[in-house]
Amino acid sequence: MQPQILLIGIGNEYRSDDGAGLAAIRALKAKGLPGTHFKECTSDGADLIEMWSKAQIVILIDAVSSGAHAGTIYRFDARTRSIPACFSFHSTHAFGLAEAIELACELNLLPPILIVYAIEGKNFATGMGLSPEVEKAVQQVVERISQYPSTLHDRPA
Amino acid sequence: MKAKTIKVDYLARVEGEGALYVKIKGDKVTDVKLKIFEPPRFFEALLRGRMYSEAPDITARICGICPVAYQMSAVHAMEHAFGAVVDGQLRQLRRLLYCGEWIESHTLHIYMLHAPDFLGYPDAMHMAQDYPDIVKRGLHMKKAGNAIVAFLGGREVHPVNVRVGGFYRAPSKQELGQLVEQLKWGRDAALETVRWTAQLPFPDFEQNYAFVALRHPAEYPFNEGRLVSDQGLDITAQGYDDHFVEEHVPYSNALHSTMKERGAYFVGPLARYSLNFDQLSPLAQEAACTAGLGPACRNPFQSIIVRSVEVLYAFDEALRIIEGYERPEQPAVELHPRASVGYAITEAPRGILYHRYRLNDEGLILDAKIVPPTSQNQKTIENDLRHYVAQAIDVLEEQLTWQCEQAIRNYDPCISCATHFLKLHIERE
Numbered sequence: 001m002q003p004q005i006l007l008i009g010i011g012n013e014y015r016s017d018d019g020a021g022l023a024a025i026r027a028l029k030a031k032g033l034p035g036t037h038f039k040e041c042t043s044d045g046a047d048l049i050e051m052w053s054k055a056q057i058v059i060l061i062d063a064v065s066s067g068a069h070a071g072t073i074y075r076f077d078a079r080t081r082s083i084p085a086c087f088s089f090h091s092t093h094a095f096g097l098a099e100a101i102e103l104a105c106e107l108n109l110l111p112p113i114l115i116v117y118a119i120e121g122k123n124f125a126t127g128m129g130l131s132p133e134v135e136k137a138v139q140q141v142v143e144r145i146s147q148y149p150s151t152l153h154d155r156p157a
Numbered sequence: 158m159k160a161k162t163i164k165v166d167y168l169a170r171v172e173g174e175g176a177l178y179v180k181i182k183g184d185k186v187t188d189v190k191l192k193i194f195e196p197p198r199f200f201e202a203l204l205r206g207r208m209y210s211e212a213p214d215i216t217a218r219i220c221g222i223c224p225v226a227y228q229m230s231a232v233h234a235m236e237h238a239f240g241a242v243v244d245g246q247l248r249q250l251r252r253l254l255y256c257g258e259w260i261e262s263h264t265l266h267i268y269m270l271h272a273p274d275f276l277g278y279p280d281a282m283h284m285a286q287d288y289p290d291i292v293k294r295g296l297h298m299k300k301a302g303n304a305i306v307a308f309l310g311g312r313e314v315h316p317v318n319v320r321v322g323g324f325y326r327a328p329s330k331q332e333l334g335q336l337v338e339q340l341k342w343g344r345d346a347a348l349e350t351v352r353w354t355a356q357l358p359f360p361d362f363e364q365n366y367a368f369v370a371l372r373h374p375a376e377y378p379f380n381e382g383r384l385v386s387d388q389g390l391d392i393t394a395q396g397y398d399d400h401f402v403e404e405h406v407p408y409s410n411a412l413h414s415t416m417k418e419r420g421a422y423f424v425g426p427l428a429r430y431s432l433n434f435d436q437l438s439p440l441a442q443e444a445a446c447t448a449g450l451g452p453a454c455r456n457p458f459q460s461i462i463v464r465s466v467e468v469l470y471a472f473d474e475a476l477r478i479i480e481g482y483e484r485p486e487q488p489a490v491e492l493h494p495r496a497s498v499g500y501a502i503t504e505a506p507r508g509i510l511y512h513r514y515r516l517n518d519e520g521l522i523l524d525a526k527i528v529p530p531t532s533q534n535q536k537t538i539e540n541d542l543r544h545y546v547a548q549a550i551d552v553l554e555e556q557l558t559w560q561c562e563q564a565i566r567n568y569d570p571c572i573s574c575a576t577h578f579l580k581l582h583i584e585r586e
Contacts, residue, residue: 014218044222044261044265046265046269046296046299047299047303049296050296050299050300050303095265095269095270095281099269099280099281099282102282103269103281103282103285103292106282106285106286106289106292107285107289107292107293109293
């Protein structure tokens with residue numbers, strides 16, 4: 001049976017580069033990847049745990065502010081590596097992505113595979129549209145994630 | 158004279174970004190400032206020149222936690238301006254949608270943000286190590302609230318099915334019936350939550366507040382009612398600007414609201430509960446009494462119990478609405494835009510949310526005013542801290558700082574709404 005893949009874009013498109021995760025998920029959805037479900041999460045980390053409760057493979061995409069160059073792409077396996085302390089996911093609310101992963105870990109509610117893509121943002125001010133560096137990074141992340149389903153198809157059962 | 162400053166540069170577990178600064182000289186608190194750094198977002202200016210029909214979806218973006226409240230205040234204000242009446246089942250559906258938002262917002266605060274304070278944990282993640290089943294219960298209850306909002310609103314956050322005059326689509330009775338089992342479970346879990354929060358340790362800290370909330374003759378308030386206080390205020394939303402003023406303070410980006418006759422006032426669950434206890438459902442009233450609450454509650458630390466009672470009420474009310482629901486013939490009433498000013502107040506989870514719009518004869522917004530609950534509570538939060546620190550002046554710095562943060566979290570402040578993020582600064586000279 002094909003493992004269910006869930007792609008989740010997180011962010012607020014009205015806070016400039018904070019919309020990177022949403023832009024990526026919409027581009028991926030437009031590609032119509034096989035066996036893949038798409039979700040948008042705009043604010044509340046607690047909802048993520050419910051969102052991924054039935055998925056085997058989950059990929060999260062969010063904007064981050066860590067002090068690196070705008071457009072820097074991070075990828076890590078949340079099951080094997082905790083989110084670096086210097087990462088600030090730009091949740092405007094108290095319970096964000098990092099908290100959701102940590103809480104799910106404590107409650108044994110993490111999906112079997114949980115990959116996080118974080119895109120370094122530059123401008124998180126009120127307004128719409130991504131910085132050019134972030135726009136380019138979103139395209140790169142979309143290209144990379146587009147390969148996942150075919151990779152899984154090719155994988156022997 | 159010995160003096161000190163306590164400061165917290167980043168307040169955790171609050172919605173948004175800000176800081177607290179407390180200055181103490183000897184045994185006296187000389188200064189308290191709740192600082193909100195988040196830059197103002199100019200939503201009111203953004204609304205000018207937009208059509209009346211856009212206001213619910215634009216203002217919903219002010220907050221990811223309470224978008225329904227913004228939508229409800231916006232639609233009621235527009236309908237007031239146009240002289241439209243939305244009643245019957247459409248009105249009930251709006252109440253149902255509000256039940257969903259109260260459950261989502263209150264449950265997140267009770268379990269993830271506030272409970273760790275009482276149990277001595279830095280956050281819900283640490284609390285989950287010792288109380289996994291309780292934290293899971295909180296998550297499942299929140300999911301039930303999400304289900305209502307997603308079902309009626311089209312998605313969990315920033316619902317897209319609400320419009321001035323009603324909804325884009327009204328569900329069938331059969332469709333709504335799908336929620337019943339989940340809500341029945343939620344009602345039982347909410348009853349357990351009231352019992353659980355009632356046995357948490359609370360400091361003795363009753364204050365003399367001026368409570369302000371909506372009051373409706375026949376129901377616990379969500380969407381409609383007169384604005385009343387326990388100090389004699391009794392007005393319609395139209396009279397709000399005559400009795401309340403907003404002022405800028407140099408250290409905060411959020412405007413401070415005061416009542417002209419009194420100064421600081423208190424909005425939110427404690428005010429709502431204390432002014433409307435008699436309108437709670439029998440189940441919620443009984444649970445509140447068993448939890449040791451009287452018909453009024455003036456200890457802000459016990460707001461966690463009051464929120465639990467309101468969650469219980471919201472589940473109970475949601476089930477009552479679904480039971481009596483019949484699909485309306487039209488999902489929305491007809492509107493006739495006219496040049497006018499519309500006013501509305503609804504009860505967001507954190508308290509009253511005031512909207513005022515001036516419109517031209519085509520329904521174009523000429524100006525807008527939005528007063529969120531957190532900006533109304535800022536002065537009361539500062540007063541609480543002043544009084545709390547004064548009685549705990551000899552408490553060790555680290556513990557006092559923790560208690561100050563807890564005193565702020567009593568209000569579940571949504572700095573995202575008031576402008577966004579919170580940081581604490583206690584100075585002793």
